[in-house]
Amino acid sequence: MDLVTLPFLLTCLAIAVVPGPSVAVIIDQSLRAGRGAGLATIAGNTTGLLFWAVASVLGLTALLRTSEIAFVALKVVGAVYLCWLGVQSLRRSRRHEGDLPATAPTRTGGRLAAYRAGVLANLSNPKAAALYLALLPQFIPAQENVLHATAILAGVQMSISSLWYVVLVTVVAAVRRFLSRPVVRARIDQISGLFLVGLGVRMITLGRAAA
Numbered sequence: 001m002d003l004v005t006l007p008f009l010l011t012c013l014a015i016a017v018v019p020g021p022s023v024a025v026i027i028d029q030s031l032r033a034g035r036g037a038g039l040a041t042i043a044g045n046t047t048g049l050l051f052w053a054v055a056s057v058l059g060l061t062a063l064l065r066t067s068e069i070a071f072v073a074l075k076v077v078g079a080v081y082l083c084w085l086g087v088q089s090l091r092r093s094r095r096h097e098g099d100l101p102a103t104a105p106t107r108t109g110g111r112l113a114a115y116r117a118g119v120l121a122n123l124s125n126p127k128a129a130a131l132y133l134a135l136l137p138q139f140i141p142a143q144e145n146v147l148h149a150t151a152i153l154a155g156v157q158m159s160i161s162s163l164w165y166v167v168l169v170t171v172v173a174a175v176r177r178f179l180s181r182p183v184v185r186a187r188i189d190q191i192s193g194l195f196l197v198g199l200g201v202r203m204i205t206l207g208r209a210a211a
Contacts, residue, residue: 002141003139003140003141003144003149003152003153004152004153004156005139007139008139008153008156009156009160012156012157012160012161013160013164015131015157015161016160016161016164016165017164020125020127020199021082021121021122021124021125021196021199022045022118022121022122022125022128022161022165023165023168024082024085024121024192024195024196024199025041025045025085025117025118025121025196026038026041026042026045026118026165026168026169027168027169027172027192028085028089028192028196029041029114029117029118030168030169030172030173030176031172031176031185031188031192032092033110033111033114034173034176035169035170035172035173035176036111036114037110037111037113037114038114038165038168038169038172038173039166039169040111040112040114040115040118041114041115041117041118041121042118042162042165042166042169043115043118044114044115044116044117044118044119044120044121044122045118045119045121045122045161045162045165046118046158046161046162047115047118047119047122048118048119048120048121048122048123048125048128049122049128049132049154049157049158049161050154050158051122051123052122052123052128052129052131052132053132053136053150053151053154053158055129055132056132056136056150056154057146057147057150075126075204076204077124079200079201079204080200081120081121081124081200082121082124082196082197082199082200083196083197083200083201085117085196086192086193086194086195086196086197086198086199086200087193087197088193089189089190089192089193089196090189090190090193090194090197092189092193093185093186093187093189093190093193094186131157132150132154136150136153136154136157139153140153
């Protein structure tokens with residue numbers, strides 16, 4: 001498969017391992033509702049990537065790249081969503097400092113809610129759109145069929161990111177009982193809440209060069 005080169009694989013791996021909105025939401029959902037919710041969030045994130053891949057083929061991401069209004073609108077929606085998740089996490093930290101038993105981790109919303117969280121985190125992230133607009137075309141030879149090449153490269157990128165996220169969810173699930181102890185969970189919620197709010201604020205300041 002000539003399209004899938006070592007530089008492309010390394011680039012996809014680097015993008016996957018760098019913490020961002022999707023990683024934060026996946027870990028947050030895994031801590032709140034367990035491994036199943038984490039996997040559902042990964043599925044939601046992958047659905048978002050699939051949307052951007054199709055949009056890239058149809059040229060819709062070019063509109064996002066060239067339209068200041070579309071770019072700002074998506075950026076604001078993403079920032080508000082991340083800040084909302086962060087505030088929710090900070091509010092939970094106050095409850096965890098109360099009498100939540102260590103043997104009863106919080107389960108809120110279920111897997112469908114986790115799936116939706118993954119979809120929203122991805123679709124509201126302008127960097128996800130830029131990934132398929134700016135990255136994939138660089139690895140598509142001029143003589144290749146765009147649809148065929150995009151499908152292959154996008155499939156590889158989704159597989160790499162999903163596998164990495166599954167590793168994260170598995171690790172979180174393995175230590176979740178310890179992490180769900182009231183004092184520990186309260187601190188984690190505080191840290192993740194501040195991190196999500198920070199990501200939201202950073203997204204507001206995101207420029208086209210960064211995207």
